Amino acid sequence: MAGEFELIRAIRSRIGTRSTRIVAASGDDAAVIRADGVIVASVDAFVEGVHFRLVTTSMRDLGHKCLAASLSDLAAMGAEAGEAFLTLGAPAALGERELLELVDGAEALAAELDVTICGGDITRSNELFVAVAVVGHAGGEEELVGRGGARAGDAVGVTGSLGGAGAGLALLERKEHGLPVELGERLIERQRRPVPRLAAGRALARAGARSMIDVSDGIASDCERLAEESGVEIEVALERLPLEEGVDAVAQLIGVPPADLAATAGEDYELLFTVAPEAQAEIEAAVAEAGPGITWIGVVREGAGVRLVDARGAPRSLQGWDHLRARPAPGHDRSRRA
Amino acid sequence: MAGEFELIRAIRSRIGTRSTRIVAASGDDAAVIRADGVIVASVDAFVEGVHFRLVTTSMRDLGHKCLAASLSDLAAMGAEAGEAFLTLGAPAALGERELLELVDGAEALAAELDVTICGGDITRSNELFVAVAVVGHAGGEEELVGRGGARAGDAVGVTGSLGGAGAGLALLERKEHGLPVELGERLIERQRRPVPRLAAGRALARAGARSMIDVSDGIASDCERLAEESGVEIEVALERLPLEEGVDAVAQLIGVPPADLAATAGEDYELLFTVAPEAQAEIEAAVAEAGPGITWIGVVREGAGVRLVDARGAPRSLQGWDHLRARPAPGHDRSRRA
Numbered sequence: 001m002a003g004e005f006e007l008i009r010a011i012r013s014r015i016g017t018r019s020t021r022i023v024a025a026s027g028d029d030a031a032v033i034r035a036d037g038v039i040v041a042s043v044d045a046f047v048e049g050v051h052f053r054l055v056t057t058s059m060r061d062l063g064h065k066c067l068a069a070s071l072s073d074l075a076a077m078g079a080e081a082g083e084a085f086l087t088l089g090a091p092a093a094l095g096e097r098e099l100l101e102l103v104d105g106a107e108a109l110a111a112e113l114d115v116t117i118c119g120g121d122i123t124r125s126n127e128l129f130v131a132v133a134v135v136g137h138a139g140g141e142e143e144l145v146g147r148g149g150a151r152a153g154d155a156v157g158v159t160g161s162l163g164g165a166g167a168g169l170a171l172l173e174r175k176e177h178g179l180p181v182e183l184g185e186r187l188i189e190r191q192r193r194p195v196p197r198l199a200a201g202r203a204l205a206r207a208g209a210r211s212m213i214d215v216s217d218g219i220a221s222d223c224e225r226l227a228e229e230s231g232v233e234i235e236v237a238l239e240r241l242p243l244e245e246g247v248d249a250v251a252q253l254i255g256v257p258p259a260d261l262a263a264t265a266g267e268d269y270e271l272l273f274t275v276a277p278e279a280q281a282e283i284e285a286a287v288a289e290a291g292p293g294i295t296w297i298g299v300v301r302e303g304a305g306v307r308l309v310d311a312r313g314a315p316r317s318l319q320g321w322d323h324l325r326a327r328p329a330p331g332h333d334r335s336r337r338a
Numbered sequence: 339m340a341g342e343f344e345l346i347r348a349i350r351s352r353i354g355t356r357s358t359r360i361v362a363a364s365g366d367d368a369a370v371i372r373a374d375g376v377i378v379a380s381v382d383a384f385v386e387g388v389h390f391r392l393v394t395t396s397m398r399d400l401g402h403k404c405l406a407a408s409l410s411d412l413a414a415m416g417a418e419a420g421e422a423f424l425t426l427g428a429p430a431a432l433g434e435r436e437l438l439e440l441v442d443g444a445e446a447l448a449a450e451l452d453v454t455i456c457g458g459d460i461t462r463s464n465e466l467f468v469a470v471a472v473v474g475h476a477g478g479e480e481e482l483v484g485r486g487g488a489r490a491g492d493a494v495g496v497t498g499s500l501g502g503a504g505a506g507l508a509l510l511e512r513k514e515h516g517l518p519v520e521l522g523e524r525l526i527e528r529q530r531r532p533v534p535r536l537a538a539g540r541a542l543a544r545a546g547a548r549s550m551i552d553v554s555d556g557i558a559s560d561c562e563r564l565a566e567e568s569g570v571e572i573e574v575a576l577e578r579l580p581l582e583e584g585v586d587a588v589a590q591l592i593g594v595p596p597a598d599l600a601a602t603a604g605e606d607y608e609l610l611f612t613v614a615p616e617a618q619a620e621i622e623a624a625v626a627e628a629g630p631g632i633t634w635i636g637v638v639r640e641g642a643g644v645r646l647v648d649a650r651g652a653p654r655s656l657q658g659w660d661h662l663r664a665r666p667a668p669g670h671d672r673s674r675r676a
Contacts, residue, residue, distance in 0.1 A: 023376060023479045027567060028486070029414040029551060030380035030472075032479055035373035038361060041456070042368035043423040043471050047463045076367040085381040087469050118379070121469075125385045131425050131459075131469035133381050134368075141361045141370055148366070213367060229365060 004122060007096055011103050011120070018116045021082060021137070031118035033083055033135065040136035040144065042073040048128040056172040059098045061192040062130065063105025069216065070132040071113065072196040072269040076214035078145045078205025079136030081198050083118045084110060086132055089125030102130070113198060143205060145273070150211035150230035154274035156298035159200050159287060162219065163251075163258065164190035164244030166265020170254050177253060183246045190244065194269040199290040204273055207286035212273040218266035220318040223298075223306040226272065233303030234274075238263060239311040242295040263308060264318050274300050342460060345434055349441050349458070356454045359420060359475070363456035371421055371456070371473065378474035378482065380411040386466040394510040397436045399530040400468065401443025407554065408470040409451065410534040410607040414552035416483045416543025417474030419536050421456045422448060424470055427463030440468070451536060481543060483611070488549035488568035492612035494561075494636035497538050497625060500553065501589075501596065502528035502582030504603020508592050515591060521584045528582065532607040537628040542611055545624035550611040556604035557635075558656040561644040564610065571641030572612075576601060577649040580633040601646060602656050612638050 012026050023032040046066045048054060057065070067084055074081045086106060090099055099122070110117050115134075138144050168191025171177050171184050179187075197214070204212060211230055213222050219241070223234045238259035251258035270292070275283050280296070287294050308316045350364050361370040384404045386392060395403070405422055412419045424444060428437055437460070448455050453472075476482050506529025509515050509522050517525075535552070542550060549568055551560050557579070561572045576597035589596035608630070613621050618634070625632050646654045 024484055028484045029411040030378045030417070030474065032415070032482060032484075033377050033379065034479075035375070035377045037373070039371050039373045039377055039473070040368045041371065041421070041423065041471070041473060043425050043457060043459050043469070045425045045427060045459050045461050045469060047427055047461050049464070050462050073367040077370070079368070083379070085379065085471060087381050087383045089383060089385055089467060119381060121381050121383050123383050123385050124388050125467065126387070126465050127463060129427060129463065129467060131381070131383060133379070133423060133471035135377070135379060135473075136368065138370075141372075144370060146362055146366045146370075 007099065007122060010096065010100060014100065014103060015107055015117050016111060018114050019082065022116055022118060025116065025118040026120065031083065035137060037137065037139040038141050040074055040077050040079040040138060041133065042070065043131065043133045044070045045129060045131040057192060059101035060105035063102040064109045064193050066130040066132050067106040067109050068194045068196050069269060070134045071115065071198065072214040072216065074134055074136035075196045075198045075201035076212050076271060077136065078143060078201045078212065079138050080202065081113055081115050081134065082137045083116050083135040084132060086117055086120040086130065088122045089129040090122060091126055091128055092124065094128065145205045145209050145212040147211055147213050147226050147229035150226055150232050150234065150274040150300045152232055152300055152302045153277060154210055154300035155277055155280055155296050156234060156236060156274050156300060157283065157294045157296050158215065158219065158242065158270050158272050159197050159294050160270045160292040161242045161244040162215065162268050162270060163247035163262030163265060165194060165267035166261050167244065167247045167250035168192070169265065170250050179246060179249055187246050187250065191267065194267065196269055197271050197292065200287050200292055201271055203286040203290040204271060204283065207283045208279045209273040209275050209283065212271055215268045215270045215272050216266055218264040219272055220263045220306065220308060222272050227304060227306055233301045233305055233307060234298060235301060235307040235309060236298035238308055238316060240295065240297045260318055345437065345460060348434065348438060352438065352441060353445055353455050354449060356452050357420065360454055360456060363454060364458065369421065369456035373475060375475065375477040376479050378412055378415050378417040378476060379471065380408065381469065381471045382408045383467060383469040395530060397439035398443035401440040402447045402531050404468040404470050405444040405447050406532045406534050407607065408472045409453065409536065410552040410554065412472055412474035413534045413536045413539035414550050414609060415474065416481065416539045416550065417476050418540065419451055419453050419472065420475045421454050421473040422470060424455055424458040424468065426460045427467040428460060429464055429466055430462065432466065483543045483547050483550040485549055485551050485564050485567035488564055488570050488572065488612040488638045490570055490638055490640045491615060492548055492638035493615055493618055493634050494572060494574060494612050494638060495621065495632045495634050496553065496557065496580065496608055496610050497535050497632050498608045498630035499580045499582040500557065500606050500608060501585035501600030501603060503532060503605035504599050505582065505585045505588035506530070507603065508588050517584060517587055525582070525584050525588065529605065532605065534607055535609050535630065538625050538630055539609055541624040541628040542609060542621065545621045546617045547611040547613050547621065550609055553606045553608045553610050554604055556602040557610055558601045558644065558646060560610050565642060565644055571639045571643055571645060572636060573639060573645040573647060574636035576646055576654060578633065578635045598656055
């Protein structure tokens with residue numbers, strides 16, 4: 001395999017600069033980016049065996065997914081995505097070709113979303129990891145939406161559909177599933193190549209969403225984050241969750257209720273948000289223009305924590321993904337450990 | 339060990355916000371930071387067994403060093419350091435106490451340098467890794483210094499002293515060394531707890547340095563980067579390198595010429611820069627105010643690459659650290675592989 005500097009040169013030659021904001025990209029000690037107003041920055045790491053397995057993902061899809069998941073945090077703030085930085089920990093067994101495929105996957109998504117990969121780092125490691133830092137922009141903080149603004153009485157909405165990524169993962173983990181081929185492939189694509197809801201995030205922010213988070217760990221967990229930061233209780237009706245087509249069938253295949261799969265598997269990278277009831281119509285119109293539909297799935301109350309209720313109004317206890325613990329099986333029903 | 343969210347809460351409670359730039363730090367999908375002018379951003383990763391060994395470093399020193407090395411990239415641009423983001427890949431064997439010690443080490447340095455750790459990520463991994471993203475600020479790009487500005491005729495300077503970190507590493511790797519205890523400890527401290535030259539970097543930029551880089555891989559490699567980005571040849575006189583006290587003795591101990599150790603071991607995090615000859619006096623005065631002295635070690639010529647010459651003017655071939663290859667022994671003399 002080539003040395004560090006040769007590989008960095010090869011990576012730099014494949015990456016485009018897409019914004020007049022970029023004064024200097026990769027090649028210096030640091031990237032230089034024009035900014036006025038506020039920047040929005042977030043970091044995420046993805047580790048082989050924890051976030052992905054090389055037997056079920058291609059390097060290209062991995063590059064796409066790591067960048068998509070990271071940019072999703074900017075979408076959840078209502079920011080304009082700007083720049084990304086990719087850090088690779090690369091086992092010796094991976095050749096230059098594989099690493100460049102990973103970069104190509106990220107770069108193709110960056111090109112689609114008008115994002116510039118402006119720097120990174122590469123190092124030897126025993127297990128493959130990808131650390132991504134992303135920077136977004138806004139004119140001022142008043143244009144952004146945090147997790148802390150939910151108020152009692154708010155309606156709880158979610159963009160697009162849920163459970164697709166979790167169903168896709170379940171399919172990837174078994175050889176035979178009996179689903180129509182195209183449907184199975186669509187679910188697997190949803191798992192492998194999520195698309196951050198950047199336009200919808202900006203539209204939601206402009207139209208007055210009061211709090212927002214992206215659905216990365218499953219809405220059971222993600223609602224908990226919103227509730228905690230806002231100091232409220234969030235109630236979600238499980239039967240109202242907008243299930244991706246095919247989630248029903250996969251849920252049956254693995255023996256869990258479909259809504260449980262949709263609420264806990266995560267990785268859908270939809271946006272979960274709350275709005276004052278009087279703003280619901282405006283929000284619907286704004287998001288419709290940006291692409292995905294929205295579904296109203298619950299309500300914000302005074303109190304604390306998350307209340308997931310089934311069709312009979314009975315509370316359910318479901319848990320999403322904790323990155324320091326084993327991942328629960330999709331739909332696995334258990335209380336949060338202390 | 340506690341779960342992800344409990345640990346993140348514990349980390350957040352230990353970290354201070356130090357700037358009115360910070361609108362929202364850790365706790366949301368992303369941090370929000372006011373910026374006007376340009377931001378300067380860089381990422382770095384540090385992997386157990388590649389960049390550090392847990393038998394020779396404490397978690398606290400590791401936190402310090404990872405942040406220091408990352409901020410050094412901002413120093414090398416002449417930027418004001420602002421924010422940092424810490425990503426940890428944590429093996430199950432590491433307890434919460436160890437991870438918090440790592441955070442404490444980074445936070446103590448951040449407090450010293452008026453930097454705010456505004457976010458991060460934590461995930462399970464088999465080997466410990468730390469990925470750091472740092473953001474700096476400047477009023478405009480004209481206040482910054484890149485790697486590409488060296489011109490034929492420039493004088494080549496370096497801040498402080500070289501070889502200390504490499505000598506410290508050599509001492510860490512052997513039980514007995516026969517050096518005076520205090521001297522040995524000072525060298526080991528230089529290896530474990532480098533300090534980024536932020537004030538000197540800003541002073542150099544203001545006083546007209548034309549190109550600059552931090553000494554992370556050893557000046558043999560770092561000069562090569564400057565020469566490449568500037569399209570020039572850089573000649574350095576090895577006997578003029580400002581050796582840290584004790585480097586001579588350690589070099590003798592491990593059987594390499596002292597200047598070779600100083601030129602190749604890296605991790606000194608001094609600043610290497612070039613200036614027009616007529617600006618040398620002003621540069622000396624500006625850096626003296628910021629703390630470290632400077633030493634003139636070479637000259638920029640038309641051409642390409644790096645020319646290291648010994649006391650008799652004979653060229654030497656020395657190589658610094660390549661993160662994808664095995665680390666050469668300090669002072670090891672070899673040509674660059676293709």
